[in-house]
Every structure is written in C-alpha cells, then in structure tokens.
Amino acid sequence: MKVSFSTIVVSLFLYSLSAQENIVSVISLNTTVSYEHISIHANVEGDDNLNASMQLSYKLASESVYKDGAECMRAHPSMEVDGSALNRNFFAGSVMFLQPGEKYDIKVEIHEPDGVNFLGEIELTTKALKSYDNLIEYYAVPGSGGGTGAAADPFLGLQEAADNISAGSKVIVADGIYSPFEIMQSGAEDLPIIFQAETLHGATVDGAGTDRGAITIGAFDTETGYIHIDGFQIKGAEWGIDAQNTSNIIIKNNKLSDVNYGYVNRREQGVESNQYITNNEFIGRTFWPQSGIPSGRAIDLRGNNHVVSYNSISNFGDGVSLDGPPYGSCYGIDIHHNDLINIIDDFIEVDGMVSNARIYRNRGVNGRAGVSIAPVYGGPCYIFRNEFYNVEISTFKMNRSPAGLYIVHNTGVKSQNAMSSPAGWQETILKNNILCGTRYCFEEFGLVDGSNDDWNYNAYFSTRDAAVDPWFKWNDNRYHTIEELQAGEAIEADGIAIDMNEFNNASVPTVYESGFSSADFDLQLVSNASSRNTGVSLPNINDPFVSDGAPDRGAFEYGEELPKYGPDFSVINSTELISSMDFLLIPNPVSNFIEIQTDHYFSESRIYTIDGILVNSFDEQKFLQFQELNSGLYYLVLYDANGRGIGVNKFVVK
Numbered sequence: 001m002k003v004s005f006s007t008i009v010v011s012l013f014l015y016s017l018s019a020q021e022n023i024v025s026v027i028s029l030n031t032t033v034s035y036e037h038i039s040i041h042a043n044v045e046g047d048d049n050l051n052a053s054m055q056l057s058y059k060l061a062s063e064s065v066y067k068d069g070a071e072c073m074r075a076h077p078s079m080e081v082d083g084s085a086l087n088r089n090f091f092a093g094s095v096m097f098l099q100p101g102e103k104y105d106i107k108v109e110i111h112e113p114d115g116v117n118f119l120g121e122i123e124l125t126t127k128a129l130k131s132y133d134n135l136i137e138y139y140a141v142p143g144s145g146g147g148t149g150a151a152a153d154p155f156l157g158l159q160e161a162a163d164n165i166s167a168g169s170k171v172i173v174a175d176g177i178y179s180p181f182e183i184m185q186s187g188a189e190d191l192p193i194i195f196q197a198e199t200l201h202g203a204t205v206d207g208a209g210t211d212r213g214a215i216t217i218g219a220f221d222t223e224t225g226y227i228h229i230d231g232f233q234i235k236g237a238e239w240g241i242d243a244q245n246t247s248n249i250i251i252k253n254n255k256l257s258d259v260n261y262g263y264v265n266r267r268e269q270g271v272e273s274n275q276y277i278t279n280n281e282f283i284g285r286t287f288w289p290q291s292g293i294p295s296g297r298a299i300d301l302r303g304n305n306h307v308v309s310y311n312s313i314s315n316f317g318d319g320v321s322l323d324g325p326p327y328g329s330c331y332g333i334d335i336h337h338n339d340l341i342n343i344i345d346d347f348i349e350v351d352g353m354v355s356n357a358r359i360y361r362n363r364g365v366n367g368r369a370g371v372s373i374a375p376v377y378g379g380p381c382y383i384f385r386n387e388f389y390n391v392e393i394s395t396f397k398m399n400r401s402p403a404g405l406y407i408v409h410n411t412g413v414k415s416q417n418a419m420s421s422p423a424g425w426q427e428t429i430l431k432n433n434i435l436c437g438t439r440y441c442f443e444e445f446g447l448v449d450g451s452n453d454d455w456n457y458n459a460y461f462s463t464r465d466a467a468v469d470p471w472f473k474w475n476d477n478r479y480h481t482i483e484e485l486q487a488g489e490a491i492e493a494d495g496i497a498i499d500m501n502e503f504n505n506a507s508v509p510t511v512y513e514s515g516f517s518s519a520d521f522d523l524q525l526v527s528n529a530s531s532r533n534t535g536v537s538l539p540n541i542n543d544p545f546v547s548d549g550a551p552d553r554g555a556f557e558y559g560e561e562l563p564k565y566g567p568d569f570s571v572i573n574s575t576e577l578i579s580s581m582d583f584l585l586i587p588n589p590v591s592n593f594i595e596i597q598t599d600h601y602f603s604e605s606r607i608y609t610i611d612g613i614l615v616n617s618f619d620e621q622k623f624l625q626f627q628e629l630n631s632g633l634y635y636l637v638l639y640d641a642n643g644r645g646i647g648v649n650k651f652v653v654k
Contacts, residue, residue: 022114024052029108029120032305032332032356035100035127039332039356040072040108041092050076052112054091061103061123068539069095069106073404073427075355075378080424080448082327082375082400092355092380092404097544101128101644131643132192135170142176157181158195158205167191167226175202180237182216187226189248197231200569200612201255207237214259218244223271229254231612239264240282247273247303253569253612257283260296262316265303270326272303277311279567284316288342288366289513297321307334312566314340319347319364327352328377335359339566341517343367346397347388349374350381355404357381363565364388366515369397370412379404379427384541385563387523387555388412390509390516395435398425401448408432408538409545411523411555415509417443418460426451432535434523434554436461436500436508443473455491457536459498459553463508471497494536496553502529525558532558569612570635582647585636589652592629594636596622602638602646609634629653 024047032039040056056069072093079086091110098104103125110118138149143156154174155161158181161171168191175198187193197203207214214237218224225247233255234240240256243249243265256262262282265272282298294317299308301322313319319340322330330353340347340362347364349372350357359382364370370388373381374397381404388395388410395412398405401424411434412418418437423446431454435441441460447453460482462471470478472485479485482497500506504522525532533550542551545560552558583598596605605624607616609632616626631653638647 022047022049022051023116024110024112024118026110026118026120029122030331031122031124033124033126034305034307034332034334035129036098037094037096037332037334037356037358038098038104038106038124038126039092039094040106041090041331041355042108042110043090044110045089047076047089047112047114049114050074051114052091052110054093054108054110056093056095057107057109058095058098059105060099061105066105066107067543069093070382070540071380071406071429071538073355073378073380073406075404075427079378079403079426080401081377081403086377086403088354088378090355090378092378094356094358094380094382094540096358096382096540098126100126101642102126128642128644130190131639132170132190132194133643135168135191135194136165138165138169138171139174140171141174142178144179161195165193167193170194170196172196172198173203173232174198176204178203178205180205180207180210180212180214180216183227184219184222184224186224187248189226192226192228192248192250194228194230195232196228200231200253201233203231204233204235206235207259209236211238213237213239213242215241216244217241217249218246220244220267223247225249228252233257235259242266243275245269245271246275247271249274250276250278251280252276252278253280253567255281255283257281258285260285261300262298262313264297264300266300270303270329272301273305275301275303275306278307278309279569280311281567282311282313282316284314286315286317286344288315288344289515290344293317293345300324302326302330304330305332308336308338309334310337310564310567312339314342317344318349319343319367321346321349321351322353323349323351323372325352328354330357331355333357336361337563337565338362339518340364341366342515345369346372348372349397351375351400352377353381354378355380359383360385361563361565362386363518364391365518366390368392370395370410372397372399373402373405374399376402376404380406382541383407384409385545385555386410388414389506389518389521389523390414390512390514392416392512394418394420397421398428401425403427405429408541409535409551409553409555410434412436413506413508413521413523415512417441418462419443422446424448426453428453428455430455431457431538432551432553434459434461434498434502434531438463438508438510440473441471445473445476447475453491455495457494457534457553458492459496459502459531461498461500461502461508494534496530496534498530502526502531523554524556524560524562525552525554527558529558583638583649585649585651589654591654592625592627594624594626594651596624596636596638598622598638598647600646601640603641604639604643606637606639607634608637
C-alpha cells in the first residue's frame with residue numbers, strides 16, 4: 001500500500017535548534033499532496049510561551065519567485081478538545097490551488113522571537129490523474145458464471161470477472177442488470193483494476209434490497225487498493241459501495257440510488273487513504289425533513305488524503321462525513337464543488353480531523369448544519385467560499401471544543417441564529433463571511449481563556465429590530481448593533497451590518513421545514529452591495545477568486561459566474577482537465593474531416609458523444625479524417641503526453 005502521510009527527517013534542514021523550553025524544536029515535518037493542494041504539518045517541542053509562528057511559501061520548481069501559502073495555525077498540549085487535554089504540539093498549514101502533476105518547491109519557516117529560526121525547503125509533486133495504456137482489457141455481460149473475458153467470450157456476470165482478473169486489468173461492462181459482486185484482488189500503482197461501464201450508466205448493479213453492499217471492495221482482514229469504479233448505476237443496497245480497509249480508490253461518474261450509505265470506507269484500522277470520489281450522483285432513502293439523526297451517509301470516509309468533489313447528494317442523514325474512529329488520525333482532506341440538498345443532519349462533517357482539511361465551493365440547501373467541526377484537533381480546518389441556505393441549527397457547528405478553525409468567505413442565510421455554538425471552541429479566524437438570520441447573527445458564549453480569536457470584516461443581517469432585540473451575543477454579553485459590539489468587544493472592528501438587498505435574489509427563510517431548492521435564491525452580490533471590495537486580503541485563499549486586489553465579503557466575488565456544483569455527465573467531466581487550453585475546430589459543422597488549430601503541443605485527441613462515449617482517438621495529428629459519425633453534437637478533447645486532459649471543444653456533425 002502506498003503511504004499517503006510522509007515524514008521528512010528534520011536533520012536535513014538548515015538550522016540546529018535549542019532545547020530550551022521557550023525555543024521551538026522541530027521533531028518531524030509531515031506532508032500530504034493532493035491534486036491541487038499540499039499539506040504541511042510540523043510536530044514540535046518547546047515554545048512554551050507560544051510566541052513562535054509558521055509561514056509557508058511556494059513556487060513551481062521551474063520558477064524563481066515564491067508566493068505566500070495560506071495562513072498556518074498552532075496547536076499546543078494545554079488545549080482542551082472534546083473534554084481532554086490535546087497533548088499535541090504542532091504547526092500546520094496548506095499551499096493551495098496548484099496544478100496537478102507538477103513539482104513545487106515549498107519553503108517552511110518557523111519564526112522564534114526567543115532566539116532560533118527554522119527553515120526547511122521541500123520539493124513535492126502534486127497528484128495527477130493517469131491514463132493506463134498497458135492494461136489488459138476484458139469484457140463482461142449479464143450472467144451468472146462462465147466466459148473467458150475475451151470480446152468474443154465475455155465473462156458472464158461481474159463476480160465471474162472479479163474472480164478471474166488481477167492487477168493491470170480493465171473490465172468493460174456491457175449494458176444490462178448485474179447482481180452484487182465483491183472485488184478481493186488488489187491492483188498496483190501503475191496497474192489498477194478498473195471496472196468501467198461501456199455506456200455511461202448503461203450497466204446497473206442492483207442489490208435487490210440486500211443488507212450488504214451492491215459492490216464490495218476488500219474485506220475486514222486484508223488490505224485492498226488501486227480499484228476504480230467508473231460509470232455505473234448502483235442501487236438497492238445498504239451500502240452502494242462498501243470499501244473495507246482500502247487505499248487508492250477512484251469512484252467516478254456513477255449514479256447511486258436507493259441506498260442507506262452511498263460510498264463507505266470502513267473497518268477503521270488506520271489504513272484508509274487516497275480515496276477520490278468525484279463526479280457522482282448520490283440519492284438516499286432518508287427523506288427530509290425529520291427529527292433525530294438517521295445513520296445513513298452519502299459518503300462516509302476514514303483516514304487521510306481523500307478528495308470528494310463534484311458530487312450531487314440528496315436524502316441522507318449526513319452528506320459527506322469523516323466522523324468516526326479512530327479520532328485524531330485524519331489529515332489532508334479536500335471537499336469541494338459538491339451540491340447537497342435535503343440532508344437531515346450535517347451537509348459536511350469533518351469531526352475528528354487533525355490538520356489541513358480544505359472545504360470550499362460547496363452548496364448546501366435544507367440541512368441541520370452547514371459544516372460540522374466537532375471537534376477539530378488543532379487545525380487548520382479551512383472552510384471557505386461555501387454557500388448554505390435554510391440551515392436549521394447553525395451554519396457552522398463548533399461543538400466539542402474544536403481548535404484551529406479558519407472560516408472565511410462563506411455566505412449563510414437561515415432562520416433563527418445564523419451561528420450558534422456552545423462553549424469551548426478556540427483558536428479561530430472568522431473573516432469576510434456574510435451571515436444572515438432571524439434572531440442573533442451569532443450567539444457565542446463560554447469563550448476559552450487565552451484563545452486567539454480573530455473575528456473581523458464579516459457582514460451581518462438579522463430580521464430583528466435592533467432597537468428592541470440584540471443582533472449579537474458574545475461571551476454571554478448582548479449587543480443590539482454592530483457599533484455596540486465593536487465598542488464592547490475586541491472583535492469586528494471592520495464588521496458591517498447589511499440588508500438583503502446585497503444579493504441578486506434572497507430572503508431569509510422563516511420556517512425551516514418549508515424547504516427550498518437552489519432555484520429559489522441567488523446569493524451573488526449586486527453592483528452597489530456594501531460587501532463589495534470591503535473584505536480583507538487573505539494569503540493564498542484569495543488567489544483564484546480575486547482579480548482586482550479588493551476581495552468582496554461572502555462566498556462570491558461580484559460579477560463572477562456561479563461555480564459548477566455537482567457532476568457533469570455530458571462528456572469527459574471538467575475535473576479531469578488540468579487546464580482549459582483554447583483551440584479552434586475548422587470547419588464546424590463538419591461532415592467527415594476536421595482541423596485542430598492551435599499553437600500548443602498535444603499528444604492525443606479523442607472524440608466523445610454528448611453522453612461521454614468514446615468514438616474515435618488520434619495521435620498528435622491536427623488533420624482528422626473520420627467516418628460513420630451520426631449527425632449530432634460531439635466533444636473533441638486534447639491530451640498531453642501523460643494522458644491528462646488539457647482542452648475540450650464542441651463540434652457538430654451535419
């Protein structure tokens with residue numbers, strides 16, 4: 001199994017470090033890499049007076065100028081999280097929005113006013129999707145046993161296929177209905193096992209009401225990895241995909257329905273890592289609204305270095321969840337561009353994670369909590385650019401004394417309190433958010449002595465008449481207006497009060513159970529919004545979003561297009577493109593000849609139908625001759641030498 005959480009020996013770095021109690025000593029530097037982000041986690045000793053700080057900077061290995069990484073956070077042993085001493089001593093932070101498959105130089109600096117500075121330099125390469133041209137292709141059709149897997153003699157049923165293949169196999173699955181099956185073989189890093197539907201969603205794995213998995217990967221007493229499931233319909237089971245003790249799993253382009261759990265990696269023995277769950281649709285059995293907390297979850301993960309992106313999720317107890325033992329062992333998680341609606345409890349919960357979760361560009365409508373961070377064991381947990389509408393309890397659930405929360409550039413609109421959290425959260429940064437409710441904008445009490453809480457530049461609205469009822473409750477003190485809050489507490493010096501005219505189209509829900517759809521609101525800002533250009537600049541976090549140097553408050557910059565949430569089943573989905581290179585297709589419409597006009601190099605081109613079916617592929621030639629294409633719309637995708645998509649364009653066949 002490939003280890004996803006690497007440790008770098010500190011003796012390689014530049015400075016010797018004192019062991020005095022107020023001097024920081026770096027014990028180990030741990031890293032994880034994903035497709036777009038790199039996580040740094042420095043375990044330390046000393047710095048008992050907590051006056052050291054860590055900064056990250058980065059650059060492409062081929063470039064010379066470093067850029068700032070995101071802000072880092074500090075965890076120390078005296079913190080109390082979830083009722084117990086943290087007993088962890090570390091700095092952590094991320095560098096974000098990198099290019100897949102590229103080498104980066106990361107500079108790690110720990111500044112120690114008491115006498116010693118630490119500088120580490122690391123070269124790391126981000127992950128990239130691979131193409132696999134060396135796999136043995138097999139074929140499967142519906143049935144219950146037999147066949148050799150050849151095109152002329154396909155496997156009869158998916159269990160027959162799973163029992164007779166090994167690492168480096170790709171099973172192309174014909175349209176039809178298939179019984180549940182188990183995959184107990186492992187692939188390898190460059191030789192995965194792939195089950196791919198021949199026609200997108202044409203092959204259905206029907207659990208027929210089983211209390212087990214429609215697809216089971218691995219078992220409780222073994223480790224299994226490098227398995228891909230691509231393009232199926234999966235339904236009628238307790239678990240759509242039950243992955244046990246697994247690593248390096250890719251689940252993409254599937255539709256899962258009539259399940260209590262969509263995808264679950266379980267057994268909780270600490271080997272789970274590198275799960276990539278992208279461009280899927282999950283529809284559960286748990287209908288909203290209802291009381292209690294149902295057990296079902298769309299995506300239920302343990303372990304490290306997972307990416308959950310571009311999924312649509314509805315009708316589950318929880319949407320995306322990391323909540324489960326072993327607590328305090330989860331690092332380097334990306335959850336982004338998911339569309340969640342009608343979730344009984346939490347849209348997203350990362351309870352029990354330690355450092356470097358990145359939760360961004362998600363949309364949640366009708367759910368009990370936006371993001372549950374109950375608890376976080378030191379952080380940072382970066383939560384940014386999300387929109388949440390019609391949340392029952394709190395936009396952010398900061399229960400069980402979490403530590404290390406970095407919550408910026410979100411928009412939350414709900415009935416009752418916009419935010420409400422019990423005592424105990426600590427080490428928080430809350431900036432550039434817009435929070436709207438019908439009661440308190442936030443109701444926070446029982447703050448932790450000595451906690452560094454930097455709340456500023458947020459925008460607030462309540463339907464309350466501030467002359468009668470307070471908008472804010474901080475540390476058990478009530479304040480009617482933002483001006484009273486600013487005068488009474490050391491927070492929100494640059495906070496503002498707004499009204500709902502800030503948005504293109506939004507009102508504050510008054511009855512949670514009424515329910516809404518994403519078509520009922522538009523939380524983008526209008527041209528004269530007071531939230532425009534009045535936020536504070538945030539290193540690295542603002543890089544892909546702010547082009548004018550003046551960030552807006554809330555989830556969206558004025559004038560930007562709404563982000564793409566959820567899956568795209570129309571063609572090779574956009575998450576597989578590492579860039580969006582422009583090129584022309586001449587002529588267009590075409591009959592049986594087309595020219596690719598571009599100055600950029602590409603290694604291969606492929607033609608797909610509107611449904612994502614591959615119909616032709618070519619080498620780097622720019623003049624393509626093809627026959628027997630039916631009239632209609634097609635996509636032409638260009639790839640680099642590593643098989644990574646670098647551009648896509650449409651054309652019409654007459």
